[in-house]
Each structure stands twice: as structure tokens, then as C-alpha cells.
Amino acid sequence: MTDSNRAAVDVLVVGGGIGGLSAAYALSRQGLRVRVLEQAPEFGEVGAGLQIAPNCTRILHEYGLLEEVKSLGVLPSSMVMRDAVDGRELTRLDLHDLERRYGFPYVVIHRSDLHAVFLRACRERGVDLRTEQRVTGYASTADRASVTLADGRVEEAELVIAADGLHSVARQWLAGDDLVNSAYVAYRGAIPLADVDREVDLDEVSVHVGPRCHFVRYGLRGGEMLNQVAVFASPKALAGEEDWGTPDELDQAFTDTCEDVRAGIPLMWRDRWWRMFDRNPITNWVRGRVVLLGDAAHPPLQYLAQGAVMAIEDGWVLAQHVARRREAATSTVDWDAAVAAYEAVRTEHCRRVVLTARSWGELWHLDGTARRQRNVILRSRAVDDYSFVDWLHGPTALAPEDLPPMFDPIPLESVDVGQDQPALTEA
Numbered sequence: 001m002t003d004s005n006r007a008a009v010d011v012l013v014v015g016g017g018i019g020g021l022s023a024a025y026a027l028s029r030q031g032l033r034v035r036v037l038e039q040a041p042e043f044g045e046v047g048a049g050l051q052i053a054p055n056c057t058r059i060l061h062e063y064g065l066l067e068e069v070k071s072l073g074v075l076p077s078s079m080v081m082r083d084a085v086d087g088r089e090l091t092r093l094d095l096h097d098l099e100r101r102y103g104f105p106y107v108v109i110h111r112s113d114l115h116a117v118f119l120r121a122c123r124e125r126g127v128d129l130r131t132e133q134r135v136t137g138y139a140s141t142a143d144r145a146s147v148t149l150a151d152g153r154v155e156e157a158e159l160v161i162a163a164d165g166l167h168s169v170a171r172q173w174l175a176g177d178d179l180v181n182s183a184y185v186a187y188r189g190a191i192p193l194a195d196v197d198r199e200v201d202l203d204e205v206s207v208h209v210g211p212r213c214h215f216v217r218y219g220l221r222g223g224e225m226l227n228q229v230a231v232f233a234s235p236k237a238l239a240g241e242e243d244w245g246t247p248d249e250l251d252q253a254f255t256d257t258c259e260d261v262r263a264g265i266p267l268m269w270r271d272r273w274w275r276m277f278d279r280n281p282i283t284n285w286v287r288g289r290v291v292l293l294g295d296a297a298h299p300p301l302q303y304l305a306q307g308a309v310m311a312i313e314d315g316w317v318l319a320q321h322v323a324r325r326r327e328a329a330t331s332t333v334d335w336d337a338a339v340a341a342y343e344a345v346r347t348e349h350c351r352r353v354v355l356t357a358r359s360w361g362e363l364w365h366l367d368g369t370a371r372r373q374r375n376v377i378l379r380s381r382a383v384d385d386y387s388f389v390d391w392l393h394g395p396t397a398l399a400p401e402d403l404p405p406m407f408d409p410i411p412l413e414s415v416d417v418g419q420d421q422p423a424l425t426e427a
Ligand SMILES: Cc1cc2nc3c(=O)[nH]c(=O)nc-3n(C[C@H](O)[C@H](O)[C@H](O)COP(=O)(O)OP(=O)(O)OC[C@H]3O[C@@H](n4cnc5c(N)ncnc54)[C@H](O)[C@@H]3O)c2cc1C
Pocket: 014, 015, 016, 017, 018, 019, 020, 037, 038, 039, 040, 049, 050, 051, 052, 133, 134, 135, 136, 163, 164, 165, 166, 168, 169, 186, 188, 229, 274, 293, 294, 295, 296, 299, 300, 302, 305, 306, 307, 308, 309, 310, 311
């Protein structure tokens, strides 16, 4: 690499998903030169829905992108949780009240629309966006990092951000840890509302929770589309079989659910499904001048709907710390200090989210007596009690000491539901 193009490259981002593009945009707003290397032939996202909570829409507002995102998505009035077996309401969030509390809205949006917003924003800021660039290796010296591509080329920069997702090559190089298999699988389906032959209320985000399964439904694109997600524990995965999560398991998993849920199952896409893995949290996301971001750093089970949100927060936090540690006269960045500050706060916040998402899933998927105890607790929640989301939806912390306190879950055993209830169905 010559001295002239060395000076032109500050940051290299591996992976052009929502995490990589949003980080590229955040850093380009600080005046840095950013290059994104994406392995796919085109930039894009799967055509399903995404929930984005106020801790993300706050950042989109700062970026000047929120109005566009709102115009492309849906702002539902409520989020309603119901029991998937009897269909009865358990609890609800008034999303207009939630917006008043946190200052920013809860939006549901087509993933490709949000991705396209960041792609266009990156283009407008002159981010160098390259496709068909598969990164196979990483290296770092004290003040530069490099990546090796599948064709043998080497690219280097002052900082490399690895936003290469769940199966991250960088994570392997940095931590060498394994994915954790939840044995749950997600089916998605986003279809035109015109193809749905029954009434669905797209003014709400609906979540049905049941024994070893749950079902999510909301509108997209101003209500023109219906988005559904069906999640269940795969008996074949639990039995250690290779071929797990197949459509026969989908149909079987929801047979004991209420009519409202069962009516949605035939509308799911059946040609692909997502086996659900996360990773145990780690405290080290940095090796020399390579830093992890998004799912590469903290892939969650998606039960809190915070995976993409956390990725967008990561980029914002990193850019804030870069701005604070940038010498105005020379434009040099104290990268070591910036990435250390990023790592200090984000590893802890994301650890909380990943572990809470696991326990959230356990709570949603209860059966028998525990299911009834959960239902009592959820039904007794005051509609204006936000204690269980305050730690998530408030302003994104920039330092560990600014992280809000966690909520205290109510123990299931504190609820007496009389005689033990047998499990409804066996896995
Ligand atoms: C069913 C389901 C529902 C979800 N719902 C929500 C939700 O409502 N809200 C929410 O916030 N999150 C949700 N999530 C989580 C969210 O989708 C992810 O956390 C988020 O998309 C991660 O973004 P990312 O950019 O870090 O990774 P990815 O989206 O995986 O992007 C990684 C990119 O890197 C590229 N790449 C990978 N390897 C290489 C390589 N070696 N070289 C170059 N490029 C490479 C990939 O092609 C890809 O473009 C959900 C997840 C699932 C499975």
C-alpha cells in the first residue's frame, strides 16, 4: 500500500448488514473515511420485519433519518401479549405512552427498508461500499490492522470493525468460542395484506406466548404488509438430529395453540427457517486495532427484539468516543482510548441484553404450573409500569457508570396457583 492511499483510509468495516452500514455511517459523520467490505454480490437484507425500540429511534433521530424510517414503517399503538393456548390477554404496552416516556417512538419496519436507508445515507456521505469481498483472515499490529480476502488481497486501515454477523470470522480469531444452540427455530413470513383472508389488527404488535413456542405478528409498510414470526423448540434438535427445524415440526409445534395463532401458520415461508443460536457474552471485543460490532460481538436470541438495535447503538457509541478522542488540529484519533471506552460500556450492556433475552425466552415458553404463575404475574402488571424496559429504552449509555439499574424480576414461586398443573403437551 502506498503512502497516499494509506492516508486516505481510516476505517474498514467488514460486513454490510445493518450493523456494518450503520457503523460506517456513524463514523463517516465524524469526517472519517470509511470502506465497507461485504461478501455478498449485492448489499441487502432478508425481506422480513424488524422492531426498533426508542433506544434506537433516538439515534436515528440524531442521524436525521427518523422521519424517513417512520414514513417507511408502521407506528403501532400497542404491544399486546397473549397466552398462545387460550388466547387471553396477559399484558400490554401503550406505545404512544411509551413514546411520551422515552421521547422517541417504537417503530416496526421492513428490514430491507431500514437497510436501504443506511445504504443511501452511506452513499451520500461518500462511504466506499464494495461487494464480493469475502474476508478470510485478520491481523493487527500496534497501530494498524489488516484483513485478508478470499482472493488473497490484503486491505489495511487504522481500525478494522468486524461486523460480520453470527458466524463471524473475526470472533473466531479473537475469542475462538462456540455458538450456543438454543434448539429453537424461527419461521418468518412477510406477505401483502391483500393475500390475507381474515381480519388482523395491524395497529398492534401481537405476541402469543405458549409452551415451547411463540408467535409474533405486526404490520409493515404503512400496513400494506403483514409480518409474522413463529418460533418453537425443535424436538429433532433436542434429540440431537442433524435435520432439525423442518416444516413438519412447525405444524406440529402449534397444534395446541388458539385459533388466532393457528390461522397464521399456513402463511409462514416454508422454504427457509432460522435456527436460533446465541453466544455466551465475552468481555473482550478488541484485539489490537480490530474491534467486534453487532452480532459478531453479541448475537442474542431475538426475544427482546434488540439485536439490530444493539448493533446500531454500537456504531453510535463508537463514533461518540472517536469524536471525543480526535485531535482537532491533526485529525488523528486516539484509537486505543476510543475502542477501550466503547468496549467498556458496550460489553456490559450487551451482556445484560443477551442474558435477559435467554430468560425472557424461558418465561415465554413455560408450561404447566409455571405457565399459570407467569400469567398471574403478567396480568397483575400495571399498564403504566415500565420498570422492566426502563433499562433498555432510555438513552444509550456512553460509560459503564451511566448504565441504568436492571429490573428485579418477580419470582414465579411467589404466586400461588393452587394445585400443580400438568404440562399441556410434551416436547
Ligand atoms: C427471527 C429474528 C427476528 C429478529 N427480530 C429483531 C427485531 O425485531 N429487532 C432487532 O433489533 N433485532 C432483531 N433480530 C436480530 C437482528 O436481525 C440481528 O441482530 C441483526 O440483523 C445483526 O446485524 P449485523 O449487521 O450485526 O449482522 P448481519 O445482519 O448478520 O450482517 C453481517 C453481514 O456481514 C457479511 N459477512 C459475513 N461474513 C463476512 C465475511 N467473511 N466477509 C465479508 N462480509 C461478511 C454478511 O453477508 C452480512 O451482510 C432478529 C433476528 C431473528 C433471527
